[in-house]
Amino acid sequence: MNTVEKFSFSGEKVLVRVDFNVPFDAEFRITDDSRIRAALPTIKKILADGGSVILMSHLGRPKQGFSEKYSLKHLLYPLTELLQIPIKFAKDCIGEETVRLSATLQSGEVLLLENLRFYKEEEMGDKYFAAKLAALGTFYVNDAFGTAHRAHASTAIIANYFPEKKAFGYLMAKEVTNASQVMKASQGPFTAIVGGAKVSDKILIVENLLTIADNIIIGGGMAYTFFKASGGEIGNSLYEPDRLEVCIDILKKAKAKGVQIYLPVDSIIADKFAADANTQNGASDQIPSGWMGLDIGFEACEKFRSILLDSKTILWNGPMGVFEMPAFENGTKIVAQSVADATLLGAFSLIGGGDSAAAAHQFGFAEKVSYISTGGGALLEYFEGKTLPGIAAIES
Ligand code: AMP
Numbered sequence: 333m334n335t336v337e338k339f340s341f342s343g344e345k346v347l348v349r350v351d352f353n354v355p356f357d358a359e360f361r362i363t364d365d366s367r368i369r370a371a372l373p374t375i376k377k378i379l380a381d382g383g384s385v386i387l388m389s390h391l392g393r394p395k396q397g398f399s400e401k402y403s404l405k406h407l408l409y410p411l412t413e414l415l416q417i418p419i420k421f422a423k424d425c426i427g428e429e430t431v432r433l434s435a436t437l438q439s440g441e442v443l444l445l446e447n448l449r450f451y452k453e454e455e456m457g458d459k460y461f462a463a464k465l466a467a468l469g470t471f472y473v474n475d476a477f478g479t480a481h482r483a484h485a486s487t488a489i490i491a492n493y494f495p496e497k498k499a500f501g502y503l504m505a506k507e508v509t510n511a512s513q514v515m516k517a518s519q520g521p522f523t524a525i526v527g528g529a530k531v532s533d534k535i536l537i538v539e540n541l542l543t544i545a546d547n548i549i550i551g552g553g554m555a556y557t558f559f560k561a562s563g564g565e566i567g568n569s570l571y572e573p574d575r576l577e578v579c580i581d582i583l584k585k586a587k588a589k590g591v592q593i594y595l596p597v598d599s600i601i602a603d604k605f606a607a608d609a610n611t612q613n614g615a616s617d618q619i620p621s622g623w624m625g626l627d628i629g630f631e632a633c634e635k636f637r638s639i640l641l642d643s644k645t646i647l648w649n650g651p652m653g654v655f656e657m658p659a660f661e662n663g664t665k666i667v668a669q670s671v672a673d674a675t676l677l678g679a680f681s682l683i684g685g686g687d688s689a690a691a692a693h694q695f696g697f698a699e700k701v702s703y704i705s706t707g708g709g710a711l712l713e714y715f716e717g718k719t720l721p722g723i724a725a726i727e728s
Pocket of ligand 1: 527530551552553570625626650653654655656685687
């Protein structure tokens with residue numbers, strides 16, 4: 333793999349695409365700087381080699397042109413604090429002044445460019461815009477796994493201008509290595525746990541997993557469309573009427589391929605979608621009208637735990653229930669605990685997707701699994717079997 337580790341950046345002006353799409357409070361204070369911290373090893377390596385760094389990122393979804401709310405200038409101070417060196421800022425990501433700032437950048441210095449998405453050309457993957465960015469540097473590094481599934485100007489198209497001088501940053505390399513270790517599933521049994529709200533968001537990943545997994549555990553709101561499709565009574569549980577056929581199709585394909593699909597036999601059912609609802613443990617396919625399944629039940633927890641403890645490769649995406657409410661967190665907690673315990677027994681475990689990663693942190697198991705991915709959509713597309721433009725652009 334072409335990573336920054338293989339190069340010395342002495343004398344290079346390195347354009348580094350990072351994912352600094354961080355959350356802010358009303359006073360523009362960053363509420364979670366983990367994405368910035370994740371990019372530091374790559375930046376430090378280039379600086380230590382004697383190179384200079386030009387940082388490119390997007391922030392939010394600005395409509396058109398500059399907007400204060402999405403300006404990367406709010407990152408200048410936190411970045412200075414983290415790197416302990418002064419950072420230069422270009423008020424525009426392209427243009428005369430930016431060309432001047434990059435031309436005068438000395439080795440050991442860092443220049444942060446303004447939000448790339450102030451230009452619609454970024455998301456359009458415009459090659460002229462990519463060429464203008466490319467002209468600012470002598471080497472291209474992609475360390476933004478979160479946007480690797482987009483063929484944007486700065487994530488993919490720009491790589492064409494650096495046929496020999498392009499590499500993955502440390503974070504990106506780590507993400508790709510861990511995700512591919514799961515995809516190879518060299519150590520079986522491979523169990524995938526898929527949860528979350530909707531079947532429609534997870535159909536492609538489940539279909540692709542049918543070709544590599546031994547077991548697929550399905551929990552969360554999406555399980556009830558499967559129960560409905562098989563003729564079950566699901567009361568007022570979440571379900572997608574237009575996905576019944578696809579659920580039947582998945583169950584059939586799994587049978588034909590010898591993949592075991594496990595649905596939660598029982599659920600914690602509630603008489604309203606609220607933290608103080610009345611709750612019961614009941615069969616997932618016999619939920620009375622007016623009640624809804626908001627978590628997997630006790631028997632399902634035990635079953636899923638035993639499957640996980642027997643697994644040697646584990647992928648987990650999506651919570652088992654409405655884990656944000658304590659009354660419905662148990663299933664997600666048990667799964668997080670089981671993934672951690674399986675890891676201790678020698679399994680390779682990867683957690684991906686904002687909600688399951690958040691759950692692993694919330695329940696204190698984040699340090700006890702093999703890897704937690706930072707990429708939401710990018711990771712999903714990877715496991716859907718798609719080629720990610722950001723990865724392909726470096727590998728080609
Ligand atoms: P996703 O973004 O698709 O991974 O979905 C995560 C969301 O699904 C979380 O906010 C959960 O509260 C929600 N969720 C999980 N299980 C259920 C359920 N049984 N009914 C309704 N929402 C659920």
